[in-house]
Amino acid sequence: MERRTFITTAIAGTACLALGVNYYSADDIGVNKDLDNNHRLLLSVLLPVFLDGALPDVAALKRDALHRTLDAIEHTISILPLDTKAELEQLFEMLEGRLGLLILTGSVTPLMMRNQSELVDMLQSWRTSYLDLMVTAYQGLRELVMASYYSSPEHWSRLHYAKPSFLEDMK
Amino acid sequence: MAIKDPVKAGVDSGWAHINAAKLTESQTLEADVVIVGSGAGGGVAAEILTQAGLSVIIVEGGPLKSSSDFNMEERRAYPDLYQQAAGMKTTDKAIGIFQGRAVGGSTTVNWTTSIRTPEPALAYWAQAKSVQGLSKAELEPWFEKMEQRLNISEWAYAPNRNNQALKQGCEQLGWQYTVIKRNVKGCWNTGYCGMGCPVNAKQSMLVTTIPTALAAGATLVSQAKVIKLEHHKDKIFAVKAEAVDGNMKPVGIELMFKAKHYILAAGAIHTPTIMLRSKLPDPHEIIGKRTFLHPTLLSGAVFADPINGHSGAPQSIYSDQFVWQDGADGELGYKLEVPPIHPILIASKTIGYGKSHAELMEKFNQLQVTIALVRDGYHENSQGGQVRLTDNASTLDYPLTDAFWRAARRAYASMAELQFAAGAQQVLPISEGMPYLSSWNEAKKVIAEMDLAPLKTVVASAHVMGGCPMGEDLKLSMVNSYGESHYFENLSVMDGSIFPTSLGANPQLSIYGITARNATRLAEKLTA
Numbered sequence: 001m002e003r004r005t006f007i008t009t010a011i012a013g014t015a016c017l018a019l020g021v022n023y024y025s026a027d028d029i030g031v032n033k034d035l036d037n038n039h040r041l042l043l044s045v046l047l048p049v050f051l052d053g054a055l056p057d058v059a060a061l062k063r064d065a066l067h068r069t070l071d072a073i074e075h076t077i078s079i080l081p082l083d084t085k086a087e088l089e090q091l092f093e094m095l096e097g098r099l100g101l102l103i104l105t106g107s108v109t110p111l112m113m114r115n116q117s118e119l120v121d122m123l124q125s126w127r128t129s130y131l132d133l134m135v136t137a138y139q140g141l142r143e144l145v146m147a148s149y150y151s152s153p154e155h156w157s158r159l160h161y162a163k164p165s166f167l168e169d170m171k
Numbered sequence: 172m173a174i175k176d177p178v179k180a181g182v183d184s185g186w187a188h189i190n191a192a193k194l195t196e197s198q199t200l201e202a203d204v205v206i207v208g209s210g211a212g213g214g215v216a217a218e219i220l221t222q223a224g225l226s227v228i229i230v231e232g233g234p235l236k237s238s239s240d241f242n243m244e245e246r247r248a249y250p251d252l253y254q255q256a257a258g259m260k261t262t263d264k265a266i267g268i269f270q271g272r273a274v275g276g277s278t279t280v281n282w283t284t285s286i287r288t289p290e291p292a293l294a295y296w297a298q299a300k301s302v303q304g305l306s307k308a309e310l311e312p313w314f315e316k317m318e319q320r321l322n323i324s325e326w327a328y329a330p331n332r333n334n335q336a337l338k339q340g341c342e343q344l345g346w347q348y349t350v351i352k353r354n355v356k357g358c359w360n361t362g363y364c365g366m367g368c369p370v371n372a373k374q375s376m377l378v379t380t381i382p383t384a385l386a387a388g389a390t391l392v393s394q395a396k397v398i399k400l401e402h403h404k405d406k407i408f409a410v411k412a413e414a415v416d417g418n419m420k421p422v423g424i425e426l427m428f429k430a431k432h433y434i435l436a437a438g439a440i441h442t443p444t445i446m447l448r449s450k451l452p453d454p455h456e457i458i459g460k461r462t463f464l465h466p467t468l469l470s471g472a473v474f475a476d477p478i479n480g481h482s483g484a485p486q487s488i489y490s491d492q493f494v495w496q497d498g499a500d501g502e503l504g505y506k507l508e509v510p511p512i513h514p515i516l517i518a519s520k521t522i523g524y525g526k527s528h529a530e531l532m533e534k535f536n537q538l539q540v541t542i543a544l545v546r547d548g549y550h551e552n553s554q555g556g557q558v559r560l561t562d563n564a565s566t567l568d569y570p571l572t573d574a575f576w577r578a579a580r581r582a583y584a585s586m587a588e589l590q591f592a593a594g595a596q597q598v599l600p601i602s603e604g605m606p607y608l609s610s611w612n613e614a615k616k617v618i619a620e621m622d623l624a625p626l627k628t629v630v631a632s633a634h635v636m637g638g639c640p641m642g643e644d645l646k647l648s649m650v651n652s653y654g655e656s657h658y659f660e661n662l663s664v665m666d667g668s669i670f671p672t673s674l675g676a677n678p679q680l681s682i683y684g685i686t687a688r689n690a691t692r693l694a695e696k697l698t699a
Contacts, residue, residue, distance in 0.1 A: 053529030082563045135626045150518040151246035159535040
């Protein structure tokens, strides 16, 4: 149980009582949970911030790269151990809900309504926070996004890298 | 002409391999010896016991993958071959742990570095941990045997540019360095050992001891996760396992294994986990404690010329300049090595995001990376971590102590000094808040003041050791110096979990040699 309480029940519970709001409500940001089981909307807001400078400049290529990364993230999440998956799920749900946003970002404004510099400020505040849970949120998302983006050979052109081709050549 | 896959050929020729995930009903299997785990310990034990004429079942939680599955891409290798898709972390997430999870265990994915157990480690175990019979002289024949068996020899070719930088830096500074011995035969020098050797040159358990054991009649059961040992008084009477899919999710089939003798060789996280789940007697509360990681720091360096750290034998040079300099139980020492440089590995084990991270990634081919593996488990302020059970699995709680952070600061300084001496233009210690440093003079000042903290400083590990220590003193150990349980007459442990401290060296050869010794003795006992 301990590992699953990514944001401790104590903090969330206290805030719930103090603010009198629901812990989580998808209606707050107009996300239809049935159509967005995999948090693609949330991630599509965060990816351009994490991957600024890495994504292709050409719009169509950029869109393809984002889709590939979202697919890769979905795949990564599908193979995570239960405990890790539960923690990540909790983080996503907090970022999609008003109270969670307030706790993690100090504002109830949905992430999709924030501009790039506000999102950078948010990541920076987590990254430099003195609270381990904020830093963990930043690190967890960062690693998920970076590993998923650079898992695709299509995204290696800026690295000037390609894997050796001898295996394919021999077939 | 495609590369031959000896494992596929063996399975086709009739090796007894059962993929538990494909079973349709529960099964009970019996043999003289059941071995849990197929890595460095399990593989060597399987070969020796089979050759002694004993019937053997090897039970492995991971899948059977072989060279035709190894496509040199991290996106396939990590989920297929590593624990938790290479994303395993300590409880507070401050240390990322790379550990194998497939037939062959970590030997399928390691970087082939083969080092005999350092003498100061053996001396410390004898003096402080009640270990007997493991002196350098007593172990020598076993190391010779395994070096011959696995074709372990000094890398005879030029180091790749990444390792060359480590060598140059040592030469410039007058620091000790060693050319690494590797367990390879006909190596193509491509640099993808960590994703499974695509040409079967690496002499991992997957292509050496396990095929020999299977050819001699042993049975391999893959994708069977051991849940617990059933025991009564001083005897183990069964191993219970469940079939799992490729992501370790149970598929609803149970397996039972029965044997005269049982060997745990599931590695230093899972061997203690199985013992804890089985509620084995542990009067001195030792199981799962004192787990060691060689927690490792990284230092990046930008060179003017191409480093191409993805290409060539990943590790061919190390420096022991700082490992034992303050004595075994003095300030923590560290071993200097380099890692291979591949896209996911570098993207995730660096810091930042957005433009700064993209710029770092654009220097991919100019990037040299040096690592410092901290020797844990000797100093009084370095007691390692603890494996604990969770609802679904287990977790390793590993607090990073003051003594570790002092070593980290010294290690960052040594790495920067070395990298500048080797000709680096810039050095980037991989820890939050650190800028690119332009000279050793600047680095000295900045590193002396740098903030170091869990989660802010990137710490990784590829060596899990301890948690079920050997020794003759029951207050200090779970098994004796031959890996035999103090509490069960038919249980042995043969993996890195028996080490009473970390090694100060990459562990595979220590596990091979000590297991060869212990499994030979067990074979003699069981066939007497």
